Amino acid sequence: MTEHEDGEGSGSPPGGARQRGMIAARTGLKVGGNYARYLSRRATGADRDEARADLHTRNAEDLFTELSKLRGTALKMAQGLSMEPGMLPGQFADILSKAQYEVPAMGPALVHRLVAQAFGMPPQEAFAAFDLTAMAAASLGQVHRARLHDGTDVVVKVQYPNVRESVDSDLKMVRALAGRFVDLHLLDPYVEEVRERMMEETDYINEGRNIEQFAARYANSSIVTPRWVEARTTERVLTMTHVDGQHLKAFLATEPSRERRNHFGQLLWDTVHEQVASDHLSVHADPHPGNFLFREDGTLGLLDFGCIKVFPRAFRDHLLGLYRARMAGDTAAQKRAYEALDMLPADLDGEERTYLMEILDAFGGMIQSLYEQDMYDFSTGELLSRFQDIMPRLTGREAFQHRRPVGSHHFVFVNRLLVGLFSMMTQLGARVDVRHARRCLEQVRPDSLMPVG
Amino acid sequence: MNESFSHTTSHATAWPDMVQSAAGALTGMDGAGGWPVQERLSAFFFMLLDALEGAGVHASTFNREASACASDFHVALREQLVDVLDAVDVPGVNRLVTDSAPSRFAVAEILVQLLSTSLADASDNRERSAALADKSLAWAAALIANPIPARTLDVVRYAMEAGYLRWKP
Numbered sequence: 042m043t044e045h046e047d048g049e050g051s052g053s054p055p056g057g058a059r060q061r062g063m064i065a066a067r068t069g070l071k072v073g074g075n076y077a078r079y080l081s082r083r084a085t086g087a088d089r090d091e092a093r094a095d096l097h098t099r100n101a102e103d104l105f106t107e108l109s110k111l112r113g114t115a116l117k118m119a120q121g122l123s124m125e126p127g128m129l130p131g132q133f134a135d136i137l138s139k140a141q142y143e144v145p146a147m148g149p150a151l152v153h154r155l156v157a158q159a160f161g162m163p164p165q166e167a168f169a170a171f172d173l174t175a176m177a178a179a180s181l182g183q184v185h186r187a188r189l190h191d192g193t194d195v196v197v198k199v200q201y202p203n204v205r206e207s208v209d210s211d212l213k214m215v216r217a218l219a220g221r222f223v224d225l226h227l228l229d230p231y232v233e234e235v236r237e238r239m240m241e242e243t244d245y246i247n248e249g250r251n252i253e254q255f256a257a258r259y260a261n262s263s264i265v266t267p268r269w270v271e272a273r274t275t276e277r278v279l280t281m282t283h284v285d286g287q288h289l290k291a292f293l294a295t296e297p298s299r300e301r302r303n304h305f306g307q308l309l310w311d312t313v314h315e316q317v318a319s320d321h322l323s324v325h326a327d328p329h330p331g332n333f334l335f336r337e338d339g340t341l342g343l344l345d346f347g348c349i350k351v352f353p354r355a356f357r358d359h360l361l362g363l364y365r366a367r368m369a370g371d372t373a374a375q376k377r378a379y380e381a382l383d384m385l386p387a388d389l390d391g392e393e394r395t396y397l398m399e400i401l402d403a404f405g406g407m408i409q410s411l412y413e414q415d416m417y418d419f420s421t422g423e424l425l426s427r428f429q430d431i432m433p434r435l436t437g438r439e440a441f442q443h444r445r446p447v448g449s450h451h452f453v454f455v456n457r458l459l460v461g462l463f464s465m466m467t468q469l470g471a472r473v474d475v476r477h478a479r480r481c482l483e484q485v486r487p488d489s490l491m492p493v494g
Numbered sequence: 495m496n497e498s499f500s501h502t503t504s505h506a507t508a509w510p511d512m513v514q515s516a517a518g519a520l521t522g523m524d525g526a527g528g529w530p531v532q533e534r535l536s537a538f539f540f541m542l543l544d545a546l547e548g549a550g551v552h553a554s555t556f557n558r559e560a561s562a563c564a565s566d567f568h569v570a571l572r573e574q575l576v577d578v579l580d581a582v583d584v585p586g587v588n589r590l591v592t593d594s595a596p597s598r599f600a601v602a603e604i605l606v607q608l609l610s611t612s613l614a615d616a617s618d619n620r621e622r623s624a625a626l627a628d629k630s631l632a633w634a635a636a637l638i639a640n641p642i643p644a645r646t647l648d649v650v651r652y653a654m655e656a657g658y659l660r661w662k663p
Contacts, residue, residue, distance in 0.1 A: 150537035202621035
């Protein structure tokens with residue numbers, strides 16, 4: 042469940058394959074038109090680098106405008122791609138990384154119909170009370186307040202019609218569009234990764250089970266989760282208990298004390314590290330500000346369990362092995378971890394390999410800096426500054442020229458988790474004690490040297 | 495399937511009744527008078543679809559008996575659209591157009607085509623066509639509530655009154 046402002050227009054995603062195909066075709070045409078303008082500028086003597094940068098910006102804007110009309114799948118794909126080294130040129134990443142899920146609302150009549158179809162009775166009968174006006178919109182649905190007949194306050198997430206059926210066709214279109222920039226056969230594992238998560242995310246029964254799993258993990262802790270109301274859930278309509286609290290924006294608007302911001306930052310920071318190091322091997326992979334609630338009693342509400350990434354143990358262990366190698370300055374162990382995580386493909390030539398190692402070193406150094414002292418202060422903006430220095434190298438012209446993604450496909454959601462976490466911590470401006478997080482990351486020892494695959 | 499819809503002679507009043515009952519249900523909904531035109535149009539459409547489904551109307555029957563512009567259903571739709579499109583977000587200038595017979599005919603035709611498509615939709619819970627209908631009606635509503643004609647008229651009127659534009663017959 043995420044809160045977003047309504048975007049332009051309204052209604053559900055284009056329904057038919059033909060209609061969706063037309064959007065993709067239009068994007069292709071626009072991108073083609075932009076290339077024509079670029080070639081024309083080159084022919085007239087315009088500066089080549091400047092013209093190419095303009096081209097990328099125009100393409101990114103067109104791509105985003107059109108992809109946003111396809112709703113969830115395409116946007117998630119675009120966001121995932123924008124974070125992969127060598128996937129997209131920098132201007133694409135800039136624009137796509139700003140992509141929040143700009144989802145227009147469904148009208149009350151359609152919501153009424155979808156709920157009635159789900160439960161075989163109108164919402165007013167299925168629930169003691171049901172507000173047909175959405176309280177929040179999400180990438181794949183929208184959320185309504187309701188009350189069960191036993192008086193329990195709940196929220197009901199209603200999925201936009203035909204989203205699940207559209208995932209495959211959306212991904213085919215995104216794959217075709219991305220093929221202009223990336224070698225397709227290298228892209229496929231990433232596309233498949235997004236597809237798997239999307240199929241899980243569109244199955245609300247799966248999300249209900251995830252809610253219960255995380256509720257059990259966080260029972261009697263400072264993390265509060267909703268509880269699943271199974272009797273009022275189908276694949277497309279999910280009912281869960283209501284959790285009170287303020288979203289990040291509203292919380293910061295109250296000008297909370299430094300102590301309170303540190304408290305919530307510490308909770309968030311420790312929770313993510315505990316998840317990564319846990320034997321459950323599963324993490325909440327959608328750390329969007331709308332998915333956290335800052336509660337009066339000091340507990341942190343955790344929402345939206347649609348996107349849960351379950352790591353293969355070997356991947357998780359190698360990832361933490363890489364962390365330990367960095368902290369110890371063990372370059373041989375780092376290299377072994379890079380190779381195990383597919384971050385240094387064997388067929389890279391010397392120049393490409395050197396270039397990639399530089400990027401990995403810069404990125405690793407940034408992560409390492411968070412853990413070097415017992416305390417880390419996100420309010421200094423240092424992390425953001427380092428990240429902004431690295432991003433052009435991750436997505437800049439040189440990376441783009443390689444036209445190949447690197448790293449295991451599991452990194453799609455690791456990157457999403459990291460960027461989301463860093464963004465939240467920076468907005469909070471929290472100063473956190475990293476000792477518990479360090480212990481979490483250091484306690485896991487690889488029990489396998491098998492490649493991640 | 496409801497037998498009353500399987501013969502051309504037995505339901506002369508049923509089609510218009512269905513339209514009136516959907517319009518009546520819309521009027522009876524809490525706060526519907528304050529809804530934007532998109533929600534009013536969308537609610538009207540899905541109530542009509544619910545009514546048709548509830549009566550077991552098949553696409554072939556609908557197409558044969560109700561989709562023609564001279565049918566009782568089409569005529570009743572055009573009549574009810576005056577109220578349905580009477581929404582708070584439709585500028586006065588646009589109402590001059592939306593209240594006209596050709597505009598109501600066009601909107602009625604969109605509704606009829608979407609109803610026909612929905613009734614023929616074999617997807618689970620007719621989700622494919624539900625999304626299409628929602629999107630199409632949002633498009634139609636955006637045209638109906640488009641502020642540009644009213645804004646254009648306002649600036650032209652002001653420019654003329656203030657002497658920036660002169661009318662030369």
